[in-house]
Amino acid sequence: MSDDAKKRILLTGATGGVGTALLARLDDEYDIVPQGRHARTEGLRDRLRIADVTDYDQVRALMDGIDAVVHLAGSASPESDWEAVLGPNIVGQRNVLEAARDAGVRRVVLASSNHAMGGYDRHEQWPVHSDMPPWPDSLYGVSKVFGEALGRHYHDAFGLEVIALRIGWMSEDPLSTDVDLLRAMWLSPDDAARAVRSALEADVPFGIYYAISANPNRRWDITDTMLELGYRPQDDWTAFPGAHEEVVEGGADSPGNWPEGS
Template sequence: MSDDAKRRILLTGATGGVGTALLERLDEEYEILPHGRHTDDPALRERLLTADISDYEQVLALMDGVDTVVHLAGSASPESEWEAVLEANIVGQRNVLEAAHRAGVRRVVLASSNHAMGGYDRHEQWPVYASQVPWPDSLYGVSKVFGEALGRYYHDHTGLEVIALRIGWMSEDPLSTDVDLLRAMWLSPDDAARAVRSAIEAEVTFGLYYAISANPNRRWDITDTMLDLGYRPQDSWTDRPGASEEVVEGGADSPEDWPEGS
């Protein structure tokens, strides 16, 4: 790729909450191919790719000339049932990695989740480091652990570069909840773009990394994200107008029904 050429990025799930935020912030920096189910935006509708992520041949057809896949598509709720995570997050994950490998894609950035490690949050066993044994809190979390493991397999056996980001709770307004755990894992839309940009450009070729903003009450270590990827979060929920943090030694208790509603 020449110095002045833009990387061609396939962004799956571009019409979801995280995908929309990334498209708005990275569209001028990269040549983005947005993929999604549907959109009410007429301009986006003209360029939206609508392949079924559970159909391998359709996924493979998306990969032509792609440098990096940022894979967000899938069942996004921690309350998802088995059938939903099987098709979208397990079969779909394999299809993306296999198609990327076969098409000669350089790198896949996987949207993993804090729910891959949510057992630590449920049982309030903090702090949490990316190197700890996965402890999913839901079938959704299980599917994200599978994606991380499959990404490692493809990296080790095919040379495909894979960076998995354990994304925190992304919201435009972190004050829309009074749950300390959610505020602690808040990822601002701007920091989400910073994390993904870092994952696209970093020299490291494999890794599992937390992507969380610079919240003072966070329980999840992002030191390796900052060192390996060069991620520099700029936002904190406590900087929002009207925010007030009540410091609880050891961290405020997790909701009893975690991860419901998260």
């Protein structure tokens, strides 16, 4: 890639909520190759690369000429059962990392999740730092811990650069819920793009970082995300018209059924 050429980025899961937001915000900056299982909009119909991440050969065919991968594809619900996470989240993550290694791709940004550490949230053991032991709150969370560990292996064994982002709760409207815990971990679509851009560009070969907006009530430390990746969140749910924060010392209680509905 020449110095003035755009980086060619494979964006898996480009038709999902996070993928759609990233494509809209980063498409002018990077040469994005979107992947999905089916186009949901006319705008994607001609450019979407159709592939199933559980099929290695299909994933490998996506990698030629790619500089970096942003891997979002997979089951996204913390209420997913084992069968729902086994294929896309376990096998799929391995396929993406192995195909990237085989094709000589330099960097993979993995979409991890706050649910990899959701046990701390369920038991209200805050604050949470990225270097604390994983404590998944669901099989979905377990699959994200697996992805982080597999990324560590591919970095150590093969030199693949891997950045895992523990994505918070992304929504266009943080006031669509009155659950304090969700508002606290809100990640705006614009901040999501800022976090992914930082993960693509930072001179860091491996790391696991929280990606959350600048919410005053957040319980998850993003200091290392800011210092090491250069991430600068600019959004805050309390800045929305009509927003009002009820300050609770130590943080408001978590929902008793966490992570259901998150």
